[in-house]
Amino acid sequence: MLIVQKFGGTSVANVERIKAVAERVVNTAKQGNKVVVVVSAMAGETDKLINLAHQVSPNPSEREMDLLLSSGERVTTALTAMAIDALGYKSIALTGWQAGIITDTVHTKAKIEKITADRIVNALNNGYIVVIAGFQGITGKEGEITTLGRGGSDLSAVAIASAINSDLCEIYTDVEGVFTTDPNIVPEAKKLEKISYEEMLEMASLGAKVLQTRSVEFAMKYNVPVVVRSSFSDKPGTLVTKEDKDMEKVVVSGITYDKNQAKITLIGLPDRPGIAAKLFTDIANANIVVDMIVQNVSSDGKLADISFTVPKSDLNKALKIAKDIATELGAQNVIYRDDISKISIVGVGMRTHSGVAAKMFETLAKHGINIMTISTSEIKVSCIIEAKYTELAVRVLHDAFNLADKPTV
Amino acid sequence: MLIVQKFGGTSVANVERIKAVAERVVNTAKQGNKVVVVVSAMAGETDKLINLAHQVSPNPSEREMDLLLSSGERVTTALTAMAIDALGYKSIALTGWQAGIITDTVHTKAKIEKITADRIVNALNNGYIVVIAGFQGITGKEGEITTLGRGGSDLSAVAIASAINSDLCEIYTDVEGVFTTDPNIVPEAKKLEKISYEEMLEMASLGAKVLQTRSVEFAMKYNVPVVVRSSFSDKPGTLVTKEDKDMEKVVVSGITYDKNQAKITLIGLPDRPGIAAKLFTDIANANIVVDMIVQNVSSDGKLADISFTVPKSDLNKALKIAKDIATELGAQNVIYRDDISKISIVGVGMRTHSGVAAKMFETLAKHGINIMTISTSEIKVSCIIEAKYTELAVRVLHDAFNLADKPTV
Numbered sequence: 159m160l161i162v163q164k165f166g167g168t169s170v171a172n173v174e175r176i177k178a179v180a181e182r183v184v185n186t187a188k189q190g191n192k193v194v195v196v197v198s199a200m201a202g203e204t205d206k207l208i209n210l211a212h213q214v215s216p217n218p219s220e221r222e223m224d225l226l227l228s229s230g231e232r233v234t235t236a237l238t239a240m241a242i243d244a245l246g247y248k249s250i251a252l253t254g255w256q257a258g259i260i261t262d263t264v265h266t267k268a269k270i271e272k273i274t275a276d277r278i279v280n281a282l283n284n285g286y287i288v289v290i291a292g293f294q295g296i297t298g299k300e301g302e303i304t305t306l307g308r309g310g311s312d313l314s315a316v317a318i319a320s321a322i323n324s325d326l327c328e329i330y331t332d333v334e335g336v337f338t339t340d341p342n343i344v345p346e347a348k349k350l351e352k353i354s355y356e357e358m359l360e361m362a363s364l365g366a367k368v369l370q371t372r373s374v375e376f377a378m379k380y381n382v383p384v385v386v387r388s389s390f391s392d393k394p395g396t397l398v399t400k401e402d403k404d405m406e407k408v409v410v411s412g413i414t415y416d417k418n419q420a421k422i423t424l425i426g427l428p429d430r431p432g433i434a435a436k437l438f439t440d441i442a443n444a445n446i447v448v449d450m451i452v453q454n455v456s457s458d459g460k461l462a463d464i465s466f467t468v469p470k471s472d473l474n475k476a477l478k479i480a481k482d483i484a485t486e487l488g489a490q491n492v493i494y495r496d497d498i499s500k501i502s503i504v505g506v507g508m509r510t511h512s513g514v515a516a517k518m519f520e521t522l523a524k525h526g527i528n529i530m531t532i533s534t535s536e537i538k539v540s541c542i543i544e545a546k547y548t549e550l551a552v553r554v555l556h557d558a559f560n561l562a563d564k565p566t567v
Numbered sequence: 568m569l570i571v572q573k574f575g576g577t578s579v580a581n582v583e584r585i586k587a588v589a590e591r592v593v594n595t596a597k598q599g600n601k602v603v604v605v606v607s608a609m610a611g612e613t614d615k616l617i618n619l620a621h622q623v624s625p626n627p628s629e630r631e632m633d634l635l636l637s638s639g640e641r642v643t644t645a646l647t648a649m650a651i652d653a654l655g656y657k658s659i660a661l662t663g664w665q666a667g668i669i670t671d672t673v674h675t676k677a678k679i680e681k682i683t684a685d686r687i688v689n690a691l692n693n694g695y696i697v698v699i700a701g702f703q704g705i706t707g708k709e710g711e712i713t714t715l716g717r718g719g720s721d722l723s724a725v726a727i728a729s730a731i732n733s734d735l736c737e738i739y740t741d742v743e744g745v746f747t748t749d750p751n752i753v754p755e756a757k758k759l760e761k762i763s764y765e766e767m768l769e770m771a772s773l774g775a776k777v778l779q780t781r782s783v784e785f786a787m788k789y790n791v792p793v794v795v796r797s798s799f800s801d802k803p804g805t806l807v808t809k810e811d812k813d814m815e816k817v818v819v820s821g822i823t824y825d826k827n828q829a830k831i832t833l834i835g836l837p838d839r840p841g842i843a844a845k846l847f848t849d850i851a852n853a854n855i856v857v858d859m860i861v862q863n864v865s866s867d868g869k870l871a872d873i874s875f876t877v878p879k880s881d882l883n884k885a886l887k888i889a890k891d892i893a894t895e896l897g898a899q900n901v902i903y904r905d906d907i908s909k910i911s912i913v914g915v916g917m918r919t920h921s922g923v924a925a926k927m928f929e930t931l932a933k934h935g936i937n938i939m940t941i942s943t944s945e946i947k948v949s950c951i952i953e954a955k956y957t958e959l960a961v962r963v964l965h966d967a968f969n970l971a972d973k974p975t976v
Contacts, residue, residue, distance in 0.1 A: 173619060173622040173623055176623055177623060180623075207642065210582060210642075210646055211645070211646065211649055213582040214582055214585055214586060214589075214646050214647075214649050214650040214653065215649040215650060215652060215653035216653060217653070218649040218652070218653075219648070219649060219652055221659075221660075222645040222646075222648045222649050222652075222659075222660045223645070223649075225641055225644065225645040225660050225662065226641070226642060226645035226646065226649075228641070229638035229639075229641040229642050229645075230638075232634055232635070232637070232638040232641075233616065233619075233635060233638050235634065236620070236631040236632070236634040236635035236638075237619055237620065237623050237631075237635065238623075239628070239631045240620055240623050240624040240627040240628060240631050240632075240635075241623040241624060243624060243627075243628055243631075244623065244624035244625065244626070244627075250630075250631075251630075251631045251634050253634065253712070256710060301665060303662070
């Protein structure tokens, strides 16, 4: 098999961990596989560099920031190749541009445009284990160094796996896979054997920080089988793959929560066309990502309330925009809450099973948890509740949908 | 003027130092100059990376070592450009390959083959202060990252200065310039206003660790005026330049010492042609650099003694080779001393003044310092003495040649 193995920052955090990674890679090669390794910077290194940048400049240029941050992966790439070499296996370290990772020109959050994988493929054919710096690329025309944004190494791995037609892309991290919910809250939470790309996308964007959203999208688009597993154990992880018949039988695959949201409500807006458009255009222009949006019209049909949620870190910025618009349009009031939490149930089986949302609402109500806002998609139901009920809600929903009874892997 | 300013590891050791460098660069630009900045890695960073490499592998590959080490300069390059930018001046950071520094393929001690300076020149013409990563380059054909060896950033600076026809190359370091001798030994040592390339070469190779030897050779070959000065003060430094009439008037410019040598003597070798050749070929093949070589033939003309000096770190290796050859050729004995020191006087004026060597020997003798070995070149006389007399020898020679009376700058 041709396998891409990606190791995150905690997996290469120090010399001992890098040696352990080398051993795992060599064991994979010993079993007759060709292996490409993608590594992140040592845990903490990227934050250290960002901190240095902000100490020398209040507003560091993004181009130079990319040059700065790309150095972290070069260190681990070189060290990992050396460690593999020391175990008697030929290994070559490649930077993002040496590996042919061509991106657009959007510094600090570049998109991969293509991968010219000749050098990777040649090295593999010559018997090398290829170690590639994740998170970084180069613009095709100007030769500028770019980075792919937080968690970008996952994307590097999936994109490389796709470019070289890898049979499998293994993402090694500090958790054993994707769980039915956070095991810190529900000790009985079970590791999922497999999960569909769509479900993983919902889980990832909802706060299960196992795989970066963009890398799941990429894997789904190019149909790359991804396994999420732990670099600290030999247990099999969770396979993220195409939806299959088995998966549809499971109504709810997992329960996620996100405490990092705040909710803003504009009360008593005149109910005219274009008002929501104006509000959310202004907010988007400030680079704030809005998650849920709910609009109610009052009984007399003349006034409307609009609620929406934003990341807590953007609350002040979003609140200022909302107040400006409220004044401009003559709204009655703007209120906000930052003591909220979003609880979601996710599962492709929802498409073919009815009553799932009802069961969720009923379960929360039975435990006295009030629902402030509801939002649904084909394979997900999300509720905003008071933050203090987060753990309780996760536990009772995990119970209600019998997730602890899933077959253990 | 077009000026290249190079800052070493101690000059960019932390955020405060980097900000100070940015201020100096901006002040130079304010005076109407175009500025190119070359930076080293933060002090200690390269050693830290080398240490990591040796922890993951007993024998790290040189190719991967270069990739590893090249990361240090990228960090300081990016941070320095950011710091300049924060002072309101446009600045762009370039890696070795972005700056067009093409080298041969000898990893960890590559030679610069050419500099394709278009990007540097374009950026200068567009009003940018260009910050370039020192110490690193790229091979022209394969696109492999190379480093230029210890002190390679000096070489980067001089080579770039030559490639863009810079008026001046300033090397900022932690000393104020080139002194008549080590001020730690002779407090009256004077900073030289200027010194010839040839003298600087002798001083550099003899242990005055101000400028890397290769960078002086390069500057001499391409006639690049170099100023060595301190990044911790505004005092003018020492100009390293072509020999001129003024310089010839000064018989001795400086006194250097080197405690890092050991001496090996093969006693009673048969005096046959080819014996020295055999010995020094074997030693060269072991990558040991021999400094002084002295051969005496005994009074009966049948047996010869050969003495030579090597760096102390290579003593054991060299001794083993010498003993093998002694056995092979039937020499009487092999002895060594590692408690020695080399004292040298340097000056282009020696070419036109006689009696300089005699004065040196006489001065040492007068103070009871025995000379074990003598070696001379056109502009230098070196003596091997017992290490314990090093400081005394430097002081009495500094006195004898009236170096404290040089005009202070």
